[in-house]
Structure formats: C-alpha cells, structure tokens
Amino acid sequence: MRLIVFEDILTNNFRPLTYTKPVFDLINGTCTLFESINFAYPKINSLIVQPHLIDITQRNYPTLQVNTFTLDDDSLFLNGLIDPTSPIIKNLFQRKGDFIAVHQNNVIMVKLNANISKELPINFPMNFIEDLDSFNLDIIDINENVFFSNIYDLIKFNSGSIIRQFSEFENLDYCGIKKMKNDEIYLRGNESNLFISDTVDISRSVSIDVRSGPVIILDNSFIDDFTVLCGPLFIGNNCEIRSARIKNSSLGPYCKVGGEIDSSIIEKYSNKSHEGYLGHSYVGQFVNMGAGTITSDLKNTYGTIKINTNSGKINSRMTKLGSFFADYSKTSIGSLIYAGCSLGVSSQIHGYMLKNIPSFTIYGEGMMATTCELTIDSAIKTQKIMMERRNLNQTNIDSNLLKDVFNITNDDRTNFGVIKQRFYFS
Secondary structure (H helix, E strand, O other), rough: OOEEOOOOOOHHHHHHHOOOOOOOEEEEEEEEEEHHHHOOOOOOOOOEOOOHHHHHHHHHHOOOOOOOOOOOOOEEEEEEOOOOOOOHHHHHHHHHOHHHEEEOOOEEEEEEOHHHHHOOOOOOOOOOHOOOOHHHHEEEEEEOOOOOOOOOOHHHHHHHHHHHHHHHHOOOOOHOOOOOOOOOOEEEEHHHHEEEOOOEEEEEHHHHHOOOOOEOOOOOOEEEOOOEEEEEEEEEOOOEEEEEEEEEOOOOOOOOEEEEOOEEEEOOOEEEEEOOOOOOOOOOOEEEEEEOOOOOOOOOOOOOEEEEEOOOEEEOOOOOOOOEEEEOOEEEOOOEEOOHHHHHHHHEOOOOOOOOOHHHHHHHHOOEEEEEEHHHHHHHHHHHHHHHHHHOOOOHHHHHHHHHHHOOHHHHHHHOOEOOOOOEEE
C-alpha cells in the first residue's frame, strides 16, 4: 500500500508560516507534524504539497516522491494535520474497504484500492470528494476534532504533545536522549521526568522544574548560568540557552535564546538572544528578535484573542495567545507586538506592531516611518548572509523559494499600502 501525506487548502489557516514550508513541517511538541505521523505510520513514501514548495520539499525528503508519482497500488492518503495518536485515526487506519473520512467538510483520510487509485489525478489541492464521486465511496463523518485546524492550535496543544511524546519515546532511546543524574542541577520534581544528553554542557546554577511535565535537552546544547527551565519543555540539539527563563515550550535545533519564553515554539536557526518576552507564540526559521522585543499575549479585558486570517477574523477562544513570525522575519530593538499579530516572510518591524504585516515589508509606523517594500534582491542577500553565519550554503532552491513567495504575496503588500521606496526614518 502507498502511504501519502498531503496538505490542502487548510494550509491557508497557517499563513504566513506555510508560505515557505508544507503545513506538515510545522512543529508541535518534540517534532514536526510529519515526524509524528511517520513515527506512527513509518512507511510513508509520497507527499503532496503546494506547487511552489515542490523543490524545497524534495530536497528535505530526498527518498520520497513529491507531487509526481503514479497511483498503481492500494493507497492511503493522510492529511498532514492529523493527530496520529488519536484512537479515531488509529481505528480508521485499520478499517477495511474504501472510504473518505471528513471532519467539518475537511478530508482527513482516504483509503482506496488500486483500481480506484489509478483514476485519481494528483494535484494540489486534492479534490477527493469531487473526483471520486462516481465511485460511491463510504463518507465517514468524524465529529471529534482529530487534527490541527488553525495556526493557534499549534500553541494550544504543544505542552500536551511534549508530555505524550515523552512517554512514547522514553523507552525507545529516541534521538539519542539519555536519562542522566547530574548533581550540578537543582532539580524540582521526579528525576524520571528529566532527559539530558550526556553531551549537554550545563552550568551548576541551573534550576529545572519537572513537576508539571518533562524537560528534554538534546545533544551538544549549552545551558548557561542562572537559567530556569520548567516543563513540559523540549530543547533540540546544539541550542544555546543564555541565562533564560523558559517554560512550556519547544525549541528546535541551533537556536540561541535568552530572556523569558513561555508556551512558545521556536524553529531551528532562530535567535532570541537577549532580554524580552516571548509568550504563546510561534517563531519560524532564521528569525532574529532584537533586544527588548516583547510580545503581548493577554488582553486587558481578559477576553479571548481574535486573529486576522486569509479567511477573515477568527476567534481563537484562547485567553492567552501571542504572535506568529514567518521564516527570515526580524524585529528591531525594543519592538512591542500586540496579541494575535503575524509578521510575514522576510519582513522587519521597528517599534509598535498592532496588526498583521505582509511578507517582504519593512514596517515602521510605530516609529513614524513610512512602510516600505523589502526588495527581493535584499531579501536574498540577507538570506545568504544568515545561512553562511550558520555554516550553510544558499542554493538556487532557497533563493527561488523567496522569489516565488515574493510574487505570491504581492497583492497582500498592495492591499496593505506598502510603498516601493527605500526605507528611512523621518
């Protein structure tokens, strides 16, 4: 049987994060959504993504087929947003016969025999119900939510995912995690909830609290003096924690962080090195947050926070929710960001940020500066410098992706009133 993970139009609910990556490459807990699915169903061999992401996805998954493949066998399609640990998903996976499983009109799983599979066109987005209408397949309506439907779900369920994934991995030596007893650590809680690789450099005056959930620290990370870590917490390999206070969060590999971080997710190669506050937020790759950057995650009225999306304004029903930072975005020193806002790909902010900022935009209204377009040449040049600082080589795939996203988001900048001129302060 061919196992295919796909993304569909729900990727729009995760903008601007999903302009530069498939939705299943977003992080929740200790790993990406794809890694979580692949852990449960390890024989995935094909992917369906947005057309402009084919090259970057093929590079990241060289052994898998991306968008171009032939369906000549029984097929199982899995939405890249599903929670593979859900009992409902597990039962569907074992179900016999052909079917389409949906939740609120969103397809979450499709199972087809070889004869039907070969009649199904492969494209983005897949139109399963329309294309398979003539086969009279069983339509299974799932009432319980078994997948991530909006960008804020990544924050809402992150702590629970760390706890669940820790229990699944602790007996499998997952990613080389080793339980160790370190007399230099001030530990509050049961040591069985602490996993630290033996290559971690950790200072004597570090406090770790595992009473509310596990703390996991992977290979070659450095934990500086006077750091306070509270679980559930995941710190990937080669991170640098600079006298920080971090709780309920996930940090990807090669991150440099300091200050206060609460209930947030930071992808690889991103920096929040200085004092400031990042709360209930999602940070993409190669993001740099200037000293004193503060995200608001609570309204003065204690009401639920609404976010503006491509589908309109949505009530998150969350009292605490911060901001979303797309890949290559940057904040200047002293930036103040209101709850529920998003910063687009390669965009920069100076001062206050009160609303969503489109991609490739230099926003300075908070400091009485004109909002201008970041030229694609400047974005590509900066990308090259950032990658070289991390000992990575920029390729045509990287620069072409920025060019594609620049063109895709052109209307967003036009509607926002972004001006094509050099940025300057008045």
